[in-house]
Amino acid sequence: MLEPDLKAQLKAYLERATRPIQITASVDDGEKSAQMLSLLDDLQEASALISVDVVRDDDERKPSFALTSPGQDMHLRFAGLPMGHEFTSLVLALLQVGGHPPKAAGETLEQVRNLEGEFLFETYYSLSCQNCPDVVQALNLMAVLNPNIRHVAIDGALFQDEVEAREIMSVPTVFLNGKPFDQGRMSLEQIVAKIDTGAEERMAKQIAAKDPFDVLVVGGGPAGAAAAIYSARKGIRTGVAAERFGGQVLDTLSIENLVSVPHTEGPKLATALEQHVREYDVDIMDLQSAEALVPAGDDGLHEIQLANGASLRAKTVVVSTGARWRQMNVPGENEYRNKGVAYCPHCDGPLFKGKHVAVIGGGNSGVEAAIDLAGIVAHVTLLEFDVKLRADEVLQRKLRSLPNVTILTSAQTTKVLGDGKRVTGLAYTDRTSGESREVALEGIFVQIGLLPNTEWLKGTVELSDRGEIITDSHGRTNVPGVFAAGDCTTTPYKQIVIAMGEGSRAALAAFDHIIRTSAPAAAEAGAAA
Incomplete structure (x- = not known):
């Protein structure tokens, strides 16, 4: 089933497992079941910790297989062959079931462990979907961490009858306890926030208590990531508030024009961007949507008001909220979104x-x-x-x-x-x-095409007729101390590499602004002393 090179890579990955992995396969006499058994044979050969049992007379979807570890209460299953984009989801599930620690933030993992209730998640995916693995991987991890959570990842193309019966016309589509839960890309944090009803209020209180930033980046795409890195490297207090780290890049399948990187995929680049930012002392605030900008007053601090009711303050702001898919704006479009x-x-x-x-x-x-x-x-x-x-x-x-x-x-x-x-x-x-x-x-x-995410800035920052933020050669807007970069600006050619450069330039300009505006006050303070 697997090519020799992939088998070798898989074997190396599975060396990180620390406890036995039990796979129970549910099969029939069909071709897909035979292919799945071939895949499971390859997995068993790759690690002595993996064992496979085969059953034919149960009530599970066929072909499918469940993963667990003896002595552990875990409930996760793949229905179909998780190849294509989902092969990574399979490898991560094997590692996590096998005791390898996940990379998610510690507070999020603890939040998952403490969830109460009974949760049966069913995720319908397609093997060519670059958005689906994030959802599958997040729910698999939740099933590993909390015995009250069950997850089945289902290949929609293979279980077409279910897709038709449940009227699924977009992936990923998630059902919770038999009822529609959500559609589209979701991070672990987003899923947890949706079922943990007190999470948003707790986050709002934490944000409201934060000290002012020197540079606050609004948006987590390539421009925002570059701005955060360049700011943090200056040793100044840097924060990032973003709805989802990676932005529009997460929806990009193949990237072949990023200089020095012959080929990558959007989700991989988004992960690399976030990992790079986290190497620095940057306060990353996920799932945060900006609703208004209040320019600096006598205290010299700009205020970003968030959808959850909290506010962030900063000496300078770099807006990098990117863009989204443009809609046709015709009757029926919203009514049938994700229904065709x-x-x-x-x-x-x-x-x-x-x-x-x-x-x-x-x-x-x-x-x-x-x-x-x-x-x-x-x-x-x-x-x-x-x-x-x-x-x-x-x-x-x-x-x-x-x-x-x-x-x-x-x-x-x-x-x-x-x-x-x-x-x-x-x-x-x-x-x-x-x-x-x-x-x-x-x-x-x-x-x-794309539409800039700038509606929240109307009346405070000068926008073009197309809603793009008007910037000068330094990324400055018409509001002193507020900068902008990336696809939300008038900068031509909406490209990842250009957005990175624009974000870096805006951060350097913001740092220069801080130096020039704070120097006189510092000098006066020194003279007074």
Whole structure:
């Protein structure tokens, strides 16, 4: 099942396990069960601590396998073959069941151990989804730490009947005790905060008690991470408040233009960014959404008001809140979001196998999405508002060579159609003839660019017509002591490497601002003494 190189790597990883790992496989006579048993044989060969039992007459999903350790009360299971992006989830689960300590923050681990109640989580994933492993890994860890928590990770493509019955049209989708819990990427902290009802209030109190920062970075993407590192290296008090560390990078599948890194994936880069920041004395505050900026008054401190009611104060602020997927803003889009309307073809594409879908947008992202989807679905209809596609010519040639793709230009999407439960089609206007038309389909993938996350700054910081923060050559905004960097600014070419550079520059400019504004006060204090 596994290639020799991967077997060697797996064996090296499993040397970190310190206690026995018991795998119980539930199988039938199907091909997928045979493949799973082959995978489990490879796991057993990789470590003397692993043992495998096979059962055929139980009521579990088939094929699936449970992981535990003798004497331990753990309940986690993989339904299907966790390969692709989920192979890392399997390796981590083996290590954690085998006694290897997790890397999560100690207070979060303790919070998980103290959760009371009975929790049965079921996560539906796809093997091509880069967002799914975070959720699977977080819930697996929770099942290892707390015997009251059970988790089953389910390959949606393999258990298609369940996907249809539960009307799952986006991954990851999580059920808790048989009822919908949440969809999309979630961190361990986010999941715990959602089921630990007092967590937000406790966090708000902790934040409110914090001393002012020299530099407060708002946002945890590439720009924010770079700003935090450059600030901390100056030896000044640095904090980061972010909704999710990694930002838009977490939703990026393949990265091949980061100088000196020939290839990586978004989640891997996001993890590396956070690990680098944590090497310094930086106060990272996750799950924090900024709602308002109050410019500095007589005390010289800016205030960032958060959604949980707490506030943070700082001498300088670096705003790096990035951007999000732009929506079509047509009737039915919000109603059918995650019910056929999707924004990540890599994540959700496998759920539409054999179906008819549309891609909205003829730029590089849209055309790449259409090419990828054409290998999975029955047919792709690409709609572009302009008179021609805007993607690179090499991508257009590839797209036009595919037999199951229809390209519609001068097409303005006007409405998402559905039956109340899921998407059934879309309506568009032919901008050449003015005629209204409809396309019958089961999925719509929106790929029309990004929208800056700056609504919370309106009225305090000068924004462009597109909502981007206007900055000068030093990353300064019109508010003294407030800087900005990355995709939320007017800086052209929204690229990871540019965002990193912009974040570094903004941090250096913030440090320079602190020096220049505090020097006179220090001098006066010295003279008075």
